[in-house]
């Protein structure tokens with residue numbers, strides 16, 4: 339098969355009156371960090387990769403599940419069957435779509451410790467834009483801290499049920515997320531996609547807005563970036579627009595006082611996983627796991643399989659499932675008590 343002529347791949351976007359070879363070259367030298375490869379991260383990553391964003395870093399802690407497939411457009415049936423990590427499955431798809439770009443897949447929790455390290459010392463260098471593909475406000479406030487601290491634009495997005503929101507926060511030019519919302523809503527107070535469901539076209543349209551604004555930023559068309567927060571309800575057919583101009587909070591703890599509270603927080607090492615009976619242990623001290631030795635020792639207590647990303651299986655005695663990732667993160671399925679999970683971690687994996 340002959341190589342695709344390089345002038346063919348982007349030819350339709352180069353026909354746009356505001357897009358020239360200089361814009362395309364600028365895109366090829368740019369780097370987008372996408373936090374979360376779910377209903378928002380999949381379509382936005384797909385659009386950025388096809389447009390020719392030269393470097394894309396993807397971060398997600400989860401594995402592909404069948405319940406993801408109706409809206410998470412980079413994944414196929416086999417990814418769910420094989421339980422691939424989402425970041426890796428997304429990377430596989432993106433490099434198949436566009437082999438001219440570099441994609442780094444990070445299978446990890448985007449907590450405060452990892453977040454700063456990834457942004458400052460990631461394999462592909464410091465990103466030029468941060469895209470929000472998360473499903474929780476704690477992580478969004480963390481992205482906002484990173485955005486303001488390192489002066490990187492933050493393209494916010496959220497989708498739940500039939501509603502979605504998108505906005506762009508540019509440090510020094512627009513309000514930040516904390517100018518609009520002083521703190522995250524209390525845990526449990528907001529609907530989740532687990533409880534309220536998601537109408538897939540909503541996440542696709544919000545992700546398209548995010549990709550659109552990211553592309554404008556990356557080709558240097560900052561003057562075209564929307565200056566408002568958009569909100570849709572696709573079922574009701576309604577649309578609202580909140581102008582961001584004038585909403586900078588002169589007392590904002592983040593962009594005015596530069597108190598990066600979410601970045602300075604100690605990550606919880608032990609977390610319950612939303613929507614299922616499972617506990618995650620994410621040790622603060624990261625050291626790569628000796629995978630084959632650990633698999634051998636776990637197999638004395640149950641049935642475990644090793645893949646290139648993880649060890650996964652079940653203990654025979656108590657029917658508890660365990661997944662251990664290369665960086666030492668572990669998920670215990672079938673228990674709700676964090677203390678039991680910590681004890682099992684210490685016993686089988688080490689402190």
Ligand SMILES: [Zn+2]
Pocket residue numbers: 513514515516517518587590591592593594
């Ligand atoms: Zn602010």
